[in-house]
Amino acid sequence: MEIVKSTMTPYKEALNCLSSLIIPRTRADASTIRFDLMFDYLKILELEGPVSQLNVIHVAGTKGKGSTCTFVESILRNCGFRTGLFTSPHLIDVRERFKIDGVEISQEKFLTNFWWCWNRLREKTNDDVPMPFHVCFLALLAFKIFSVEKVDVAILEVGLGGKYDATNVVKAPIVCGISSLGYDHMEILGNTLGQIAGEKAGIFKQEVPAYTVPQPEEAMSVLRDQASHLSIPLRVVSPLDTEILKDQQLGLHGEHQYLNAGLAIALSKSWLQRTGHEESIFLNNTQNTLPEQFVRGLTMANLPGRAQIISDPSFEQLVFYLDGAHTPESLEVCGKWFSSVVREETQSAKSCKSEQILLFTCLSVRDPRLLLPPLVNSCASHGIRFTRALFVLNQSAYNMFGAHATTQDEPQVDVSWQLTLQKVWDNLIHGGKGKKQEELNTAKGDESSSVFPSLPLALNWLRENAQRNKSIRSQVLVTGSLHLVGDVLRLIKK
Structure with a gap:
């Protein structure tokens, strides 16, 4: 044999x-x-x-x-x-x-x-x-x-x-x-x-x-x-x-x-x-x-994934602000850090328009009603408001020990938790006038939040958005999960 x-x-x-x-x-x-x-x-x-x-x-x-x-x-x-x-x-x-x-x-x-x-x-x-x-x-x-x-x-x-x-x-x-x-x-x-x-x-x-x-x-x-x-x-x-x-x-x-x-x-x-x-x-x-x-x-001292800033290699105007905050207290601090950096960058490049986008997820054992308000309020108190929030799965196609990824779409992906996050966000931003939980956004029009069945799809949307709006600096805050931060780093470096 x-x-x-x-x-x-x-x-x-x-x-x-x-x-x-x-x-x-x-x-x-x-x-x-x-x-x-x-x-x-x-x-x-x-x-x-x-x-x-x-x-x-x-x-x-x-x-x-x-x-x-x-x-x-x-x-x-x-x-x-x-x-x-x-x-x-x-x-x-x-x-x-x-x-x-x-x-x-x-x-x-x-x-x-x-x-x-x-x-x-x-x-x-x-x-x-x-x-x-x-x-x-x-x-x-x-x-x-x-x-x-x-x-x-x-x-x-x-x-x-x-x-x-x-x-x-x-x-x-x-x-x-x-x-x-x-x-x-x-x-x-x-x-x-x-x-x-x-x-x-x-x-x-x-x-x-x-x-x-x-x-x-x-x-x-x-x-x-x-x-x-x-x-x-x-x-x-x-x-x-x-x-x-x-x-x-x-x-x-x-x-x-x-x-x-x-x-x-x-x-x-x-x-x-x-x-x-x-x-x-x-x-x-x-x-x-x-x-x-x-x-x-x-x-x-150096610690990746904590208050780390990295530009997308394909689009200089697409910048990721990475922080693995995942508690109410740490997300408040994260919002303060992000706001201060954005204000400093805005002052140093007054002629460049910018938009702030949130890329977020968290474990289902955590309560987004306790996590998202401190982040949003911390940013808002410093004059920073997100134009859009993107919600993705807590872990992409990578396993936790660094195996290679696949970018193939999963036909049967459960995004119910991400829809829950989206509903909390929309209620927070729109005062209870958010979208229905069963509605899955596809990142079109002027919607203020979107759910993606995979992280690669969310990153593709961010890059397409940067390509469409070359005169605008897209500042993407990635937070809520260290696993998410790690996956974003891995995909960017690929």
């Missing part, structure tokens, strides 16, 4: 294996049973010792934890340390989650470590200890990569919650941080800020310093109680003073990033102090100045 060899590349094969570990995300994902299995996986992979030797900075939060981790990594890398950064989610390629010295890991190193973990887990797991969920596998892979690469510091962003997150198997981090808290993933973490704060505070450990930013009192009281229970001080840090950077700008844009930068500075200082490196960095600095290495780190 003839044996047919697979034409699949080793990398694609690894991505398919990862995809096989995906399960629907429910409250069961955060169960203690699944979290306890992480310790079994560490034993199988013989990673207990290596993980205990990592000098970890652990960060949880609702908003800004990825930005905080990015600032920390950049600061400590500029201080001369070999850094490992583990974040989620990725935008285009899963390797974005694993950075060594600020650069995503190569395919070769990814595959070497991936198959090392995969083969051992496939051999040793059973009915009692099954293969890990994909989020658990990715955390295990990060531990393996950072151990092999012998990083000086491992910065770990919590994926979801904190107490039962896969990264929380680290028993003795050097320092912990909690970024801004808000309402998100309530189907898993709880319906109140207090419950959400309790899950986030699950990363606190005895004898490990903890830092946070100003929080709503309901959340802050829970964080304080948890810290007190562990007999550790909880320090609340202030936003970075804009004067400290003088004429330089943070590498991550938006006023809210000064709060994340303040937390990152505190975490970096604590890590340097507790690892015996503080004196060498701060030796010749006065009390009110930051070391040069810190300033470089803050100004050179």
Whole structure:
């Protein structure tokens, strides 16, 4: 019998294996049973010792934890340390989650470590200890990569919650941080800020310093109680003073990033102090100045998909403003950032007309009635109003691990959720005089909103619109979902 060899590349094969570990995300994902299995996986992979030797900075939060981790990594890398950064989610390629010295890991190193973990887990797991969920596998892979690469510091962003997150198997981090808290993933973490704060505070450990930013009192009281229970001080840090950077700008844009930068500075200082490196960095600095290495780190930090601006390669006048905001609070901040950038660009090019278009989607577990008003009101308060809103599927034809896309139209695409978003939008904009939910727009005439069955179709419409109106600068805000932001980036770069 003839044996047919697979034409699949080793990398694609690894991505398919990862995809096989995906399960629907429910409250069961955060169960203690699944979290306890992480310790079994560490034993199988013989990673207990290596993980205990990592000098970890652990960060949880609702908003800004990825930005905080990015600032920390950049600061400590500029201080001369070999850094490992583990974040989620990725935008285009899963390797974005694993950075060594600020650069995503190569395919070769990814595959070497991936198959090392995969083969051992496939051999040793059973009915009692099954293969890990994909989020658990990715955390295990990060531990393996950072151990092999012998990083000086491992910065770990919590994926979801904190107490039962896969990264929380680290028993003795050097320092912990909690970024801004808000309402998100309530189907898993709880319906109140207090419950959400309790899950986030699950990363606190005895004898490990903890830092946070100003929080709503309901959340802050829970964080304080948890810290007190562990007999550790909880320090609340202030936003970075804009004067400290003088004429330089943070590498991550938006006023809210000064709060994340303040937390990152505190975490970096604590890590340097507790690892015996503080004196060498701060030796010749006065009390009110930051070391040069810190300033470089803050100004050179880079995080795609957050307050990112990119022009379409085919049409210079078509510009995308990308931000993965997906909570009421972060969408309000996103609107403020978008408005400020649009106003600045308008002032610098007074002769050029412009229009603002919204490209939006969100998960069906989120309430668009809570998400869209803060965005619209924030923009409107700064004089920015969208001429049209486009609603697309939350995920295009790409899968979450970076497989290739297809632009073929799906004949049976369910757009009921996007029609719901459209109805909320039309009611918001037209004061309850919106279109019927069952009506599917086709982006014609002067309609103020449209639904598209695929992201490529929406991008095609934007490009055709730019072609028809060459004298107008189309400023497209892409927000509501990091998956959407990643898909737009991937399509633009193609």
